[in-house]
Amino acid sequence: MVTMKKVAELCGVSRGTVDRVLHGRGRVSDETAANIRRVAKELGYEPNPAAKALSARKKQPKVAVILPSEGNPFFDEVIRGVQEAADSYKIYGLTMELLTMKGYDPQDELQLLKQAADADAILIDPIDDDDIRAAINNLVDVGKFVVTVNNDIPNCERHCYVGSDYENGGVTACALLEAFAGGSAEVGVVLGSKKISGHRARLEGFQKRMEKATGLHIAAVIENEDDEFTSFERTKDMLRTHPDITALFLIAGGVYGACRAVMELSPAHRPIVIAFDSVPSTVEMMKKGIVKAVLYQHPYRQGHRSMELAFERLVNGRAPYKQEYIMKHEIKLLENL
């Protein structure tokens, strides 16, 4: 194993000098610096994270986690993921601060970003908004480590994105529905809002895959604002207006409300329902046989992985290996929840 000491010895300098070179702290003559870099590279020097961690304990690195999780059970598992990861890093002096909000108001999130100013890393489910984008870029510029979680926003300098591929979620949902419906179905689509890029992307993926699923046809698309009651009313309405609907594709929240609308139909006339995320109320609907399957985007792993990246960066000084950590959608039936 190659240590700084070995590199130092081989170069005939002290460890301090090696440290300064390898961390670009300057104050080293160009020639010795060049030599040290060469030797370190040749020997394949890799800093020892354990030693790094030990030494970093005085630093007490802090991670802020910003989520629009209030009243949204999807995030429960994400939070469990970041929390458990953070707990296992406590011994390294790492602390975390969870900042939550209700709904999707950019101003609220900006407020939370301000509160996170003292953190060394920020994990955030960002609203796609120019102010948010600017705020994130600012944080990156002042040296913070920023990871977007569950949602990404374009043209933003975050270091990394951890989440699902929304379009692929739609593609997979379409393929699944095709199989479940035996090849042909009249589909009612319920989404939260066309303003939310993730919802749009899922619908686009669904439509894209529909080109190969010639037996499927979209009868109607409605928005439920991620609200259970709106979801109930509008789904009910849609089912009345389009009695030929044989399948329901629920793109986001409001699953329970939509299912209640389905349950008002006689069992023989109920459409097949597929949805995203196995939150408790959706699981209930699976048990009742209303929801046939869900697409699962590994919320726990999203949370855990993003905290892991912060840890690697802050404690071990390792940059993320990839720019995007995409979780595949999994198909869950009641049996393999």
Add this chain to the structure above:
Amino acid sequence: MVTMKKVAELCGVSRGTVDRVLHGRGRVSDETAANIRRVAKELGYEPNPAAKALSARKKQPKVAVILPSEGNPFFDEVIRGVQEAADSYKIYGLTMELLTMKGYDPQDELQLLKQAADADAILIDPIDDDDIRAAINNLVDVGKFVVTVNNDIPNCERHCYVGSDYENGGVTACALLEAFAGGSAEVGVVLGSKKISGHRARLEGFQKRMEKATGLHIAAVIENEDDEFTSFERTKDMLRTHPDITALFLIAGGVYGACRAVMELSPAHRPIVIAFDSVPSTVEMMKKGIVKAVLYQHPYRQGHRSMELAFERLVNGRAPYKQEYIMKHEIKLLENL
């Protein structure tokens, strides 16, 4: 953060004494020992893994991995998992040795177990055999850390099992087939061997779930010895003998061979096929539309997790949190592979 030093100070003793008590090395008076234990517990003392690792670097812990992986592509991902985990632990001085075999001869595996005698931990996919069981128990008795991977064997003193729930795999497969077949199907079952407990368990799970899937009926069950050609011949035979078969449930290997038999039928008469594990040849068959879906048992994570457990035990001295780490089966279509 609570360190040994703090505990020592609070007890008015030296760190050495605390160490002896916490590691049960004896040579400490009962009263001071009791006091130290009490204080450590009250303060919630947790040893710092980084420091432990640093200090343990001289130890060079060694992990042996024993798999019947030769000629079986399923294990490629398992190996990638153990390998990548082991690589990330190299800096802690941990080394791994991969010992592989072809087929399921207990004598071969015993041979590998002998070769692993110098390792501190053994990760093994065990054959369900009395000699193997005895050998594992022996290793445990002499202080080795043993994890069974992918398969478990009963009445064995291994510390931990990492793998899937075979019965649940069968249950899930049945539910999936029911949905895909629109509620009714005449099912042909192809398994490797009834002698292999995992295969039996999957079939049992399938049959159990069939009690609720009244439209499904098993037309025939054949064994293919996990061999592609046998699989081809016998599946072809089964399809000829039972022309009413509308679905095929492939429990283990030999997927490609069975699919070739299916492809000899005209497209209109081909049964729906579901199988386990997304190995390359199976993915090919999914692309051709022969295999509709596979049940995926997270091979990479199985490998990674088991090495992680060895690391935690050998380097950090942490016993596994659970006795069994069960990976849920995931349903994969071509779209979310």
Add this chain to the structure above:
DNA sequence: TTGTACGCGTTATCAA
């Protein structure tokens, strides 16, 4: 029975 001292590899501070 108990305490002391060194080393693991890195970082940071202070002296030269």
Add this chain to the structure above:
DNA sequence: TTGATAACGCGTACAA
């Protein structure tokens, strides 16, 4: 521009 030295927390050999 450099080198020496003290932490970080733990394990352990050795001294008392």
